[in-house]
Amino acid sequence: MFPSSFAYHRPASVEEAVALIGANPDAKVLAGGHSLIPAMKLRLAMPEALIDLNRIDALRGISVNGEVTIGAMTTYAQLLDDAGLGGRFTVIHDAADHVGDVQVRARGTLGGSIAHADPASDFTAVILALGARVTAIGPEGERTIEADDLFVDLFTTALRPDELLTRITIPAVAGTVVTAYAKHAHPASGYPVVGIAAMLTMEGSTVSAARIAVTGATSKATRLTAAETALTGQAADAAVIDRAAAAAEGLEINGDAYASEEYRRHLVSVLTGRVIRQAIARAT
Ligand SMILES: Cc1cc2nc3c(=O)[nH]c(=O)nc-3n(C[C@H](O)[C@H](O)[C@H](O)COP(=O)(O)OP(=O)(O)OC[C@H]3O[C@@H](n4cnc5c(N)ncnc54)[C@H](O)[C@@H]3O)c2cc1C
Incomplete structure (x- = not known):
């Protein structure tokens, strides 16, 4: 099946992506594409434009400094490769190791999984158990949402349509x-x-x-x-x-x-x- 036609944008920064989202209300952002592209091929999603986040390096990476911060575009494979993260929160390795297959783990992103809120996503449960919070940016600036408040219903989160999920933060733990x-x-x-x-x-x-x-x-x-x-x-x-x-x-x-x-x-x-x-x- 072929998707319906769409415009394609490839911003180089978060600011450019937010501006494009604001200017294209019927657009969708593209992360790993492992949920969005199949939905487009089935015409369950027919965005007028795709805003591809893959060139925005600021959205990738893991930093462990008391709390753990994971960029939204960090892939499952990158989560698996990060020894510091796996040592601290074994649950992340447990889950990432069994997401789909090697292709899904190479392209699929933590931010995409959370924003998509598939009722059978592995990582929605993981970030709830970790008491994580997500940071979103939109035309009105940045805000954080606790994982406990994020998942609203089937494929529905508290993210607004004009917001970009930028990072996931796991609070520091003691003991x-x-x-x-x-x-x-x-x-x-x-x-x-x-x-x-x-x-x-x-x-x-x-x-x-x-x-x-x-x-x-x-x-x-x-x-x-x-x-x-x-x-x-x-x-x-x-x-x-x-x-x-x-x-x-x-x-x-x-x-x-x-x-x-x-x-x-x-x-x-x-x-x-x-x-x-x-x-x-x-x-x-
Ligand atoms: C064969 C196969 C097997 C799979 N098996 C599993 C599995 O075992 N467990 C599992 O959990 N998942 C599984 N998945 C889903 C996979 O994990 C997806 O990669 C994931 O659900 C979505 O991540 P993505 O980066 O591909 O997002 P995309 O498909 O690019 O995007 C998904 C949605 O989220 C939105 N979005 C993406 N990033 C952002 C952002 N930063 N801010 C705001 N909105 C955003 C997009 O606009 C889109 O609506 C499987 C998929 C396939 C194809």
Whole structure:
């Protein structure tokens, strides 16, 4: 299938991109193109113009300095190659390693994944679990949006149509903080049928804080607050982990031709228990 015709712009700076977005209300920005181009070929998206971000070097890269800042155009492959990042937040490697295939990881970007807000994106759950925030720039200047406020609904974020997502920031962590991600991948695409990301703060064997998020099962990535509550302040023994995993089931869950609502609900519970155990094992 061929997309409908469109104009093509290739700005060299964030400022130029923002000006082009303002001047072309029916345009879309192009990052890795792994979600947008298929949608255009199916004519589910028919933008009048594409604003290609690939020449804007300022949107790429990872800096680790207390907090971690990741440029929106940083690819999954770059996330995987960054040893400092992987050592600190293992969840990022866990997730990036299993996104699609090698071509998707080479071109797909963290910013594109988050802005697209596919209900089965791996990284929407990851940035929720990490308590990250995103920075967006538009005609009225720059603002930050907490991950907790970012995902509004299916393919819908709090980003305004004239805003460009520029970077993702993961706050600095103190103490023993461990993370993990696990998914049941769709056998054809690799997308998570269900994916669970967790970040736990440990004081000895006690979980003093927990952030756990699900993707794939609901219309948008969502915190598993009941599981977090069941875990927080508890010595993480087998019974506590089982209770947290069971608490994760109380969500409105979607079913489809591949995986029924009941099957996904079961996966949410199994994978929640699994990531909690994986994360805790990393504390020792
Ligand atoms: C075969 C295949 C398998 C895949 N498997 C997985 C998988 O297992 N897990 C997974 O999570 N994903 C998977 N994906 C999706 C992949 O991760 C996409 O790359 C990602 O969802 C979108 O990132 P992108 O950089 O390609 O964005 P694009 O496709 O270029 O853009 C997506 C949308 O976001 C907007 N956008 C992009 N960047 C910005 C920005 N900086 N600011 C504002 N808006 C922006 C675009 O305008 C567009 O609407 C798969 C894709 C394919 C083709």
